[in-house]
Structures are given as C-alpha cells and as structure tokens.
Amino acid sequence: MPTSCAIDGCRDAVPREAPVELCERHLNAAAEWSGREFGAPDLLPGPCRLCGSRLGVRYPSGWLCAVCEWVHGELIDTELPPPRVDVVYYLRFGDRVKIGTSANPRQRLAAIWHDDLLGFERGDRRLERRRHEQFSDERFDRTEWFRLTDRLGAHVDTVRRGIDDPWDLYARWLSEAVALRG
Template structure:
C-alpha cells in the first residue's frame, strides 16, 4: 500500500490510529490493527469451518495433537493475554514476572478475552492489570489449576 500513509483504522473513541503501515501490508493498517484483523478472521473462519465440516470429519484446526491454550502473564503493571501450543517455549521468549493462569482454547477464546477486556487494553495483547482482569485470571487459575501446574513442570 501507500508507504507514506498512516494506519487508516479508527479506535473506539473515533480517533484515527495513524501508526505507520508495515512494508508489504495488503491494506493501510498498522501492525497492531493487522493482527486484530487476522485474529478476527481466524475466529470467523474457524466458525465457518465448524459449520461446514462433513459429518465424522474433524476440522483442519483440530488435526494437530497439541492443544492451544490461552495464557495470562503479568509483567509489572501489565497483563498479557495470549495463545500458544507450546507454553514453555512461549514463556521462555516473553519477559514476565508471573504466569497468572492458563485455560484451554485458541485464537477464538483469546479474541473473546481481548474483546471482554478491551477497555483496559494498552496495545496488542497487553492490558492494564485492572481488578476485573486480575479477578478473571484468578477464576481461570482456580478452574484450570492442573494446566497451570503442568506449565510449571
């Protein structure tokens, strides 16, 4: 797209983003908005795939034996909500002070959590460590404690 233009996305407050557009981007969106669009479309496609799968066939997204998880990590006064199939490797690559919680799920659950805590978003997958989000992470930790214990092995 046009290298001289900024991101054409508009935030919830009707303010233009105007961050730079990465080289080779197919549309005039900054990296963060391209990722948001990707996550949205991935969830949409998973829903379509689930609705159109032939009886007895597993959707392509379920053919990998490793299961996706949604993780919550704290770094200072921020919390990241992300997803991965390899939690140990992902945690080794990310700066963090604490693994708060882990729940089963992939991009669809991650995108849902991002929408749920949108008012506290800082940028991308990072959110302010607001009481609502901390409380949610504590509930997830209680419900899925085994996954958290497994991640610490």
C-alpha cells in the same frame, strides 16, 4: 483416660490422638483398606514420563502420576508427534498482563519477558480474541497487553481457581490428549 476400641469384642485402648475410636490394630487395618480402595499419596519410583512430576498415588496394582494421571511405567509412543493442546495464557509483567495463545507454551513463554505465569485457559485464537474483546477497556492500544485491573484480576482468579501451578493443569491436558489418541 483411654477408651477401648469400638470394634465388638476388642478391648484394646484407643490412642489419644486417634481420629475415631479404634485401637492401633484396627486403625492400621482401615488404613490398609483405604489405600487399596482409594490409593495412597506417595512419591513415584521415578519421574513421570509424560509430565516429569514425582508426585504419585500408589495402588496395589501400580502407580498413577498425581499430576497428569499417567500410569507410571507405561510407555509413550515417541514416534507419534506430541498432541496439540492450544492454551490462552495470562502473563504478568509489573502491573500489566499479556493475554496470548500458543500450542507450545513452554517455548512461547520462554521468549516473553514476564514476572509471573498467572494461568492457562484451554482454547485457541477464538478464545483469545474473545478475551481481548472482553477486556478491551484495559487494553494498551493495538497490543496483547492489558492493565491489571480488579476486573481482569477477578477473571484470572476464576481461571486459576483450584490450580496451584498452571503447568500441572497443562500437563493434565497433554496427558488427556495422549490418552484420547490411544
């Protein structure tokens, strides 16, 4: 049996699947307010110029890329060199993991035979060396390849926690570096 709207003076019926006791008119008003205040997930009108994603958040004032938070339509100064963002990467090939570093991971990873990109950590050669020391028991002699043990797998899971696609994280780091540069 339908109940009436919880708004004083409104006697309209509440839809059966409504999450709160509001009629359709008041649910729509709440949704519009929420979209203005917090944005609404939606596809961007075109790919993000910074990271290429089509996922966006629409506000009355414009769009943000949902991946790297770049303001859609804002120009990128192409005369400036791209920012340098060093990463430590974890690549899986069979039951082995390569721990390496690069300032240009797309180019570097394209040159390495691998099954999966497991994750990125923001860091340079110093962090890479610390990881090599941390997992020295798993290391294949004098290489950057390591046995995929439970211990190394747990570390990769920690690095990847909350990240569906490591490339989205890298795009956000690039976007932050561009924004900080001004």
